Amino acid sequence: MDLSLIAQSAKKASIRLAAADTKKKNNALKAISNAIKQRTNEILEANKLDIDKATDEKISVALLKRLKFDEHKIKEVCHGIENTIGLDDPEGKTQYAIELDKGLELYRVTCPIGVIGVIFESRPDALVQISTLCLKSGNAVLLKGGTEAANTNQKLYEIINEATLKAGIPENWIQNLQTREDVKAMLSLDKYIDLLIPRGSNQFVRYIMDNTNIPVLGHADGICHVYVDEQADIEMAIKITVDSKTQYAAVCNSAETLLVHKNIAKKFLPQIKETLEAKGVELRGCEKTRTIIDIKAADEIDWATEYLAEILSIRVVDSIDEAIDHINTYGSHHTDAIITQSSTLAAEFMQLVDSANVFVNASTRFSDGFRYGLGAEVGISTNKIHARGPVGLEGLVIYKWKLVGSGQIVADYAGKNAKPFTHKKLKKDFQV
Amino acid sequence: MDLSLIAQSAKKASIRLAAADTKKKNNALKAISNAIKQRTNEILEANKLDIDKATDEKISVALLKRLKFDEHKIKEVCHGIENTIGLDDPEGKTQYAIELDKGLELYRVTCPIGVIGVIFESRPDALVQISTLCLKSGNAVLLKGGTEAANTNQKLYEIINEATLKAGIPENWIQNLQTREDVKAMLSLDKYIDLLIPRGSNQFVRYIMDNTNIPVLGHADGICHVYVDEQADIEMAIKITVDSKTQYAAVCNSAETLLVHKNIAKKFLPQIKETLEAKGVELRGCEKTRTIIDIKAADEIDWATEYLAEILSIRVVDSIDEAIDHINTYGSHHTDAIITQSSTLAAEFMQLVDSANVFVNASTRFSDGFRYGLGAEVGISTNKIHARGPVGLEGLVIYKWKLVGSGQIVADYAGKNAKPFTHKKLKKDFQV
Numbered sequence: 054m055d056l057s058l059i060a061q062s063a064k065k066a067s068i069r070l071a072a073a074d075t076k077k078k079n080n081a082l083k084a085i086s087n088a089i090k091q092r093t094n095e096i097l098e099a100n101k102l103d104i105d106k107a108t109d110e111k112i113s114v115a116l117l118k119r120l121k122f123d124e125h126k127i128k129e130v131c132h133g134i135e136n137t138i139g140l141d142d143p144e145g146k147t148q149y150a151i152e153l154d155k156g157l158e159l160y161r162v163t164c165p166i167g168v169i170g171v172i173f174e175s176r177p178d179a180l181v182q183i184s185t186l187c188l189k190s191g192n193a194v195l196l197k198g199g200t201e202a203a204n205t206n207q208k209l210y211e212i213i214n215e216a217t218l219k220a221g222i223p224e225n226w227i228q229n230l231q232t233r234e235d236v237k238a239m240l241s242l243d244k245y246i247d248l249l250i251p252r253g254s255n256q257f258v259r260y261i262m263d264n265t266n267i268p269v270l271g272h273a274d275g276i277c278h279v280y281v282d283e284q285a286d287i288e289m290a291i292k293i294t295v296d297s298k299t300q301y302a303a304v305c306n307s308a309e310t311l312l313v314h315k316n317i318a319k320k321f322l323p324q325i326k327e328t329l330e331a332k333g334v335e336l337r338g339c340e341k342t343r344t345i346i347d348i349k350a351a352d353e354i355d356w357a358t359e360y361l362a363e364i365l366s367i368r369v370v371d372s373i374d375e376a377i378d379h380i381n382t383y384g385s386h387h388t389d390a391i392i393t394q395s396s397t398l399a400a401e402f403m404q405l406v407d408s409a410n411v412f413v414n415a416s417t418r419f420s421d422g423f424r425y426g427l428g429a430e431v432g433i434s435t436n437k438i439h440a441r442g443p444v445g446l447e448g449l450v451i452y453k454w455k456l457v458g459s460g461q462i463v464a465d466y467a468g469k470n471a472k473p474f475t476h477k478k479l480k481k482d483f484q485v
Numbered sequence: 486m487d488l489s490l491i492a493q494s495a496k497k498a499s500i501r502l503a504a505a506d507t508k509k510k511n512n513a514l515k516a517i518s519n520a521i522k523q524r525t526n527e528i529l530e531a532n533k534l535d536i537d538k539a540t541d542e543k544i545s546v547a548l549l550k551r552l553k554f555d556e557h558k559i560k561e562v563c564h565g566i567e568n569t570i571g572l573d574d575p576e577g578k579t580q581y582a583i584e585l586d587k588g589l590e591l592y593r594v595t596c597p598i599g600v601i602g603v604i605f606e607s608r609p610d611a612l613v614q615i616s617t618l619c620l621k622s623g624n625a626v627l628l629k630g631g632t633e634a635a636n637t638n639q640k641l642y643e644i645i646n647e648a649t650l651k652a653g654i655p656e657n658w659i660q661n662l663q664t665r666e667d668v669k670a671m672l673s674l675d676k677y678i679d680l681l682i683p684r685g686s687n688q689f690v691r692y693i694m695d696n697t698n699i700p701v702l703g704h705a706d707g708i709c710h711v712y713v714d715e716q717a718d719i720e721m722a723i724k725i726t727v728d729s730k731t732q733y734a735a736v737c738n739s740a741e742t743l744l745v746h747k748n749i750a751k752k753f754l755p756q757i758k759e760t761l762e763a764k765g766v767e768l769r770g771c772e773k774t775r776t777i778i779d780i781k782a783a784d785e786i787d788w789a790t791e792y793l794a795e796i797l798s799i800r801v802v803d804s805i806d807e808a809i810d811h812i813n814t815y816g817s818h819h820t821d822a823i824i825t826q827s828s829t830l831a832a833e834f835m836q837l838v839d840s841a842n843v844f845v846n847a848s849t850r851f852s853d854g855f856r857y858g859l860g861a862e863v864g865i866s867t868n869k870i871h872a873r874g875p876v877g878l879e880g881l882v883i884y885k886w887k888l889v890g891s892g893q894i895v896a897d898y899a900g901k902n903a904k905p906f907t908h909k910k911l912k913k914d915f916q917v
Contacts, residue, residue: 068813072836151858157847159857166869167839247869266695268870289892296894381500400917403887404504407599415589415890424898425591425886426583426908437598437679438700439871442886454857454874455835458847460721462728466856476858485832 056238060195060245062225063168067193069223071165075142081220082185086134088216089181089209093127099208100177107201119175122205130181133429137189140428143446144191150479154472156459160483163450165191167247170239172261174253175199180209183250184227186431188217190449195246197230197239207231240265250432255359270444272435274359274385275305277417280376280402282393283314287321289414290392291328296416297390299332302363305433306388306410306420309360311367312376315341318369322346334363341369356383373398377405384408386435388420388442409435409442455483488670492627492677494657495600499625501655503597507574513652514617518566520648521613521641525559531640532609539633551607554637562613565861569621572860575878576623582911586904588891592915595882597623599679602671604693606685607631612641615682616659618861620649622881627678629662629671631685639663672697680881682864687791702876704867706791706817707737709849712808712834714825715746719753721846722824723760728848729822731764734795737865738820738842738852741792743799744808747773750801754778766795773801788815805830809837816840818867820852820874841867841874887915 089096100122107120149161169192173179180198187194198206210229218224230239239246240261249269251261259273279297281290297308313321318341326336326346337351348367355366356379370376373391380389390412391402399413410420420443422430427445434440440448466472521528532554539552581593601624605611612630619626630638642661650656662671671678672693681701683693691705711729713722729740745753750773758768758778769783780799787798788811802808805823812821822844823834831845842852852875854862859877866872872880898904 068837068839071839153851153856153858157851161874263698266698268700268868270870286892292892292894296896300895300899377500396917399889403885405500407500407503408885410886410888412888413890414892415888416894418895419585419589419888419890419893420886424585424895424906426585426906436700437883438702439883441883442593451869451871451873453835453840454842454852456842456844456847456851457831458845458851460718460724460846461851462724462848463732463850463856464728467732474856474858485828 056230056235057242057245059228059230060168060239060242063193063195063228064245066223066225067165067167070193070226071144071191073191073222077221078142078189078191079138081188081217081222082134082138084216084220085185085213086131088212089127089131092212093124096122096127096205096208096212097124099204102204103202112201116175116201120177120202120205122177126178130178133182134185137185137429140189140446142189143450147482148452150481150483152477152479153456153474154461154466155475157461158457158479160455160457161452162455162483163452166449166451168193168195168245169449170195170197170246170249170267172197172236172239172249172251172253173199174257175202176252177202177205177209179252180206181213182429183252183431184213186429186446186449188222188226190446192449193226195228195230195239197236200233203231240267243267252432268439270434270436270440270448271432272305272385272387275307275387276310276357276359276383276385277306277308277387278310278312278380278384278389279308279417280312280373280380280389280391281314281317281321282373282391282395282398283316284395284398285317285321285392286394287317287324290321291325293390293392293414293416294325295328295332297418298329298334298365299363300416300418303361305359306417307361308417309358309366310356310383311365312379313342313367313369314373314376315369315371318342318345322367329365332363334365336365336367338367339369342367345369359385373401377402381407387433388412388417390415390417409433488662488667489674489677491660491662492600492671492674495625495627495660496677498655498657499597499599502625502658503576503623505623505654509653510574510621510623511570513620513649513654514566514570516648516652517617517645518563520644521559521563524644525556528554528559528637528640528644529556531636534636535634544633548607548633552609552634552637554609558610562610565614566617569617569861572621572878574621575882579914580884582913582915584909584911585888585906586893586898587907589893590889590911592887592889593884594887594915595884598881598883600625600627600677601881602627602629602678602681602699604629604668604671604681604683604685605631606689607634608684609634609637609641611684612638613645614861615684615863616645618863618878619881620654620658622878624881625658627660627662627671629668632665635663672699675699684864700871702866702868702872702880703864704737704817704819707739707819708742708789708791708815708817709738709740709819710742710744710812710816710821711740711849712744712805712812712821712823713746713749713753714805714823714827714830715748716827716830717749717753717824718826719749719756722753723757725822725824725846725848726757727760727764729850730761730766730797731795732848732850735793737791738849739793740849741790741798742788742815743797744811745774745799745801746805746808747801747803750774751777754799761797764795766797768797768799770799771801774799777801791817805833809834813839819865820844820849822847822849841865
């Protein structure tokens with residue numbers, strides 16, 4: 054079937070799905086969770102096909118680990134669905150209500166975005182997570198997972214599709230795309246697809262961002278910084294630097310560069326070197342750093358690199374301004390932290406660092422939807438519009454303006470004898 | 486000077502501008518208004534150069550009218566600036582505050598987007614309006630106006646730049662681009678430009694949207710509909726249809742297509758024909774329409790055309806569902822109205838029509854920032870993310886997540902002995 058017809062049918066479904074109430078959507082979510090539990094064996098069988106094929110093709114252990122969808126993972130995704138059922142429905146909220154004139158009331162009410170295209174690499178749990186978040190927020194979804202997980206993804210899609218159809222959700226709200234060509238075709242379907250959410254490596258996300266006119270929610274790089282100010286508590290600075298770098302090095306919110314104020318460098322650098330090297334972290338430093346501690350040299354490329362590994366570049370700076378400039382120049386506007394006892398400098402840092410998440414005296418690793426209390430995470434965005442940082446269900450809705458009149462025309466409010474608008478704020482929600 | 490260096494300097498300025506408080510920004514706005522008044526003669530002289538050149542080149546009367554920047558227009562833009570001074574500053578608002586744990590507080594605080602690229606056709610008043618809105622919201626702005634207004638635009642830019650520099654706003658926050666090549670170059674500067682706002686014809690906006698990876702705020706077409714339901718009050722339906730089509734036909738929120746329920750068509754169509762033809766409106770109808778009234782035939786192309794002129798296409802539909810399908814298929818998701826006495830059908834229409842503005846018993850012409858009480862309008866957006874419909878100052882801000890800790894690390898909240906998060910909502914604003 055032609056992808057543009059598929060996308061068109063998803064668009065049609067999205068209109069009807071937007072009208073589903075919270076109860077219907079929650080019942081459908083419950084039905085998905087039940088069906089996944091009941092059909093665990095089918096899922097395990099499908100996953101075995103993928104794992105066997107991947108093993109034959111000698112794919113990396115890391116990839117195999119992401120691909121594996123066992124009973125533990127099934128339990129986890131079902132727990133995630135239960136959690137999503139408990140979340141507040143982001144749709145149908147009145148954000149703004151104003152009387153333009155007597156009998157002419159305007160409401161701004163949240164509504165689903167429409168059709169979300171989700172392109173993800175191997176992890177099949179991403180399919181369940183993102184499609185249930187789309188359902189909760191009333192959006193249709195087109196899924197394209199990694200080919201190495203094709204059997205598992207197709208099975209999960211079938212289970213979700215059947216369970217939601219029975220629960221009265223409009224058909225075609227969820228569709229599973231199969232081929233690599235589909236990804237390319239998706240990128241040009243801005244007529245039907247309203248938002249793309251890519252999940253995968255930074256090269257993968259960058260490719261999506263560079264090759265579509267559809268808005269993309271996500272981030273390519275996560276080049277995060279810890280800046281140790283001259284007024285830092287050294288013990289705290291060590292603890293936070295170690296956590297930011299080593300608590301989980303392979304993820305976007307781990308630190309890649311450590312900036313150190315020159316007045317604290319002599320005291321701080323030898324201690325952090327000892328601690329990080331004991332944990333197997335490779336250090337690379339600027340010239341000034343290397344006059345204090347004996348480590349490899351860092352160059353321009355290091356400042357702009359997301360290692361995603363146990364490597365940390367270090368630069369000594371003359372001032373907080375230099376630190377802020379470095380972060381704004383080389384960073385990826387994701388998450389950056391200052392360690393300082395000065396609330397003035399903390400405020401300056403948070404004001405001038407142009408990143409989605411700016412932290413004082415806390416690890417960069419806190420940058421995450423669950424830790425933020427959003428309940429579920431659609432992804433982390435470094436966009437400058439719509440949604441920034443960890444994005445919860447709120448990021449999957451937009452709004453409509455609803456104007457309810459009683460025959461008013463603009464001619465009466467224009468020209469010489471124009472009626473004035475009352476523009477009186479209303480304290481009520483939109484109701485039919 | 487190379488455009489990427491210009492954009493880079495604007496980006497640097499935007500960081501400092503974001504830190505300017507409301508008082509400083511309002512003083513700068515007042516300084517702009519004063520300078521425009523004081524230097525009226527210089528502006529008139531610059532505008533005369535443009536008008537003379539345009540007259541020599543025999544440009545259209547409509548274009549000349551848009552180009553003209555006289556004392557009346559100067560008064561109007563200064564009044565607009567006074568109005569903007571009075572608006573609430575959208576920056577620095579705490580949207581969300583939550584305690585993650587004792588001594589670890591998270592705030593979501595609004596902030597400017599960064600650098601806004603504004604590309605507009607002839608009207609010089611657009612330059613003043615949009616740059617003062619950017620200033621109020623703390624954004625830097627790169628301006629590219631129509632070449633036919635080059636002298637007026639350059640003069641207005643100089644006046645604004647000088648006035649704001651004196652008022653302490655960072656240099657390079659506003660820059661005026663000169664050549665057509667600059668537009669093309671701008672479209673690829675997604676590293677420095679965060680949002681594009683194109684103002685001009687639909688072809689022009691479509692060109693911008695199709696040729697950049699930078700998010701675009703705006704709308705190409707405005708194909709708006711009036712649907713006269715079988716339960717409409719006929720007198721009201723006539724009044725609203727006439728206003729929606731003729732109150733100002735050349736703008737995006739005027740109606741292009743009239744949909745009429747079959748059960749009211751015989752009564753309604755002859756009356757609307759008489760009224761609209763008396764006002765010089767050309768009517769084009771579907772087959773069913775033409776069995777009732779004698780007008781030209783409409784075809785598929787008519788349904789998808791924004792006439793921006795006194796032409797109206799008419800289609801008879803069998804049901805409200807058919808009307809909704811027509812609007813979602815051929816419309817531009819801008820503004821659509823239903824005329825009905827049934828609140829159930831009104832609700833259905835507002836729910837299922839996928840447009841930025843959905844109206845009941847009111848003219849489509851109400852779709853406008855000033856009429857909506859937003860105070861000032863950045864533009865009208867048909868985007869499905871960030872901002873939709875008439876966009877006020879709120880559309881020029883995004884937010885940052887600010888986390889204030891006291892040494893917390895993620896390792897303590899992970900693994901077997903993980904500390905729990907408190908996730909306690911806080912009722913306070915972010916303060917240093």
